[in-house]
Amino acid sequence: MPELPEVELAAVWLRSSLVGRSLEDVADHTPPNRANADVAALVAARPRMLSAVRRHGKQLALDFDTGHTLLLHLGMTGRFAHRPSGDVPAHVRFSMRASKGPWVDFVDVRRFGRFTWLPTPDAATHPAWASLGPDALEAAPADWCSALSRRGPVKTALLDQARLAGIGNIYANEGLFLAGIDPRRQAASLTTGEVEQLASAIVATMRGTLSREAGVAMRYLSEGHVENPFAVYGRAGEPCPRCGAPVQRIIQAGRSTFLCPPCQPPEPAAAGPQRATSRTGSRGP
DNA sequence: TAGTATGTTGGCGC
DNA sequence: AGCGCCAACATACT
Numbered sequence: 001m002p003e004l005p006e007v008e009l010a011a012v013w014l015r016s017s018l019v020g021r022s023l024e025d026v027a028d029h030t031p032p033n034r035a036n037a038d039v040a041a042l043v044a045a046r047p048r049m050l051s052a053v054r055r056h057g058k059q060l061a062l063d064f065d066t067g068h069t070l071l072l073h074l075g076m077t078g079r080f081a082h083r084p085s086g087d088v089p090a091h092v093r094f095s096m097r098a099s100k101g102p103w104v105d106f107v108d109v110r111r112f113g114r115f116t117w118l119p120t121p122d123a124a125t126h127p128a129w130a131s132l133g134p135d136a137l138e139a140a141p142a143d144w145c146s147a148l149s150r151r152g153p154v155k156t157a158l159l160d161q162a163r164l165a166g167i168g169n170i171y172a173n174e175g176l177f178l179a180g181i182d183p184r185r186q187a188a189s190l191t192t193g194e195v196e197q198l199a200s201a202i203v204a205t206m207r208g209t210l211s212r213e214a215g216v217a218m219r220y221l222s223e224g225h226v227e228n229p230f231a232v233y234g235r236a237g238e239p240c241p242r243c244g245a246p247v248q249r250i251i252q253a254g255r256s257t258f259l260c261p262p263c264q265p266p267e268p269a270a271a272g273p274q275r276a277t278s279r280t281g282s283r284g285p
Numbered sequence: 286t287a288g289t290a291t292g293t294t295g296g297c298g299c
Numbered sequence: 300a301g302c303g304c305c306a307a308c309a310t311a312c313t
Contacts, residue, residue, distance in 0.1 A: 002291065002292080003291055003292090006291075058292080073292080073293080074291095074292085075291095075292060075293080075308095076290070076291060076292055076293095076309095076310095077290090077291085077292095077309095077310085077311095091310090109309080109310060109311070110290085110292095110308085110309050110310050110311080111308080111309055111310080112292060112293075112308065112309075113292095114292095114293080150302090151302075151303095152302075152303070156303080159292090161292090161293085168291055168292070169290095169291060169292085170291055171291090233291090234290095234291095253303075253304065253305085254304070254305060254306085255292095256289080256290085
């Protein structure tokens with residue numbers, strides 16, 4: 001379930017499971033007909049230790065003692081899980097095991113996860129990292145303003161990893177609802193105050209997930225269904241938790257958008273140009 | 286069976 | 300050039 005909070009939890013979990021411990025085994029479980037050169041290179045390098053795990057947005061960098069780095073994106077369904085022993089479950093791509101520890105499996109049902117094996121620890125220069133905007137949990141107010149100063153709907157702008165890194169469909173939807181902003185509004189039409197409200201709503205929702213799932217996420221492979229913890233995401237037709245009106249689902253840029261129309265009204269037409277002008281003017285050269 | 290799914294990317298058209 | 304839209308990627312579930 002990887003957006004920024006889930007990737008951060010994966011990083012924390014990998015650090016506590018593997019970093020600094022003696023690495024006993026690394027195994028490639030990719031089927032031969034889908035062989036992956038980067039996973040093969042990881043195994044062939046025979047690393048003895050995972051030295052550090054870093055995260056930026058939804059990207060992970062696993063630094064090994066050999067000087068190599070595995071860049072890893074979890075895609076839609078990538079996740080790590082403990083396996084005490086026994087048969088390798090379906091959809092495991094590769095596994096690592098520290099001495100006296102369980103196997104740590106990278107599992108990816110839909111196989112949208114992407115790896116890149118780098119010969120240096122300098123992940124920051126790789127395009128997958130260099131092209132990312134500021135991390136959503138670290139971004140300053142000015143970063144949010146500039147990320148949302150371009151054309152296009154605010155919902156779509158939030159999903160652009162080159163503007164702000166780490167926001168996915170869930171947190172974009174939740175943040176816009178909590179801030180009372182219509183996802184269809186032009187990003188550049190938001191006032192500075194609205195941008196600040198949106199930023200704090202997204203950060204608060206992310207921190208909520210981090211604290212709620214700390215120590216709970218990345219459990220064993222078979223887990224029961226978890227209750228949807230979000231206000232509007234995935235709740236089309238259900239009553240809005242604030243006003244009771246039915247949550248509406250629309251499509252933007254091919255992705256589902258959930259909103260409560262009364263709580264997220266369109267921008268009043270008369271105020272539009274004034275707001276856009278005031279913010280643009282304050283950023284002048 | 287058809288529709289939908291938390292992400293990214295490349296191609297196409299404006 | 301830059302931007303938005305959409306299909307594709309692979310698989311599971313309702």
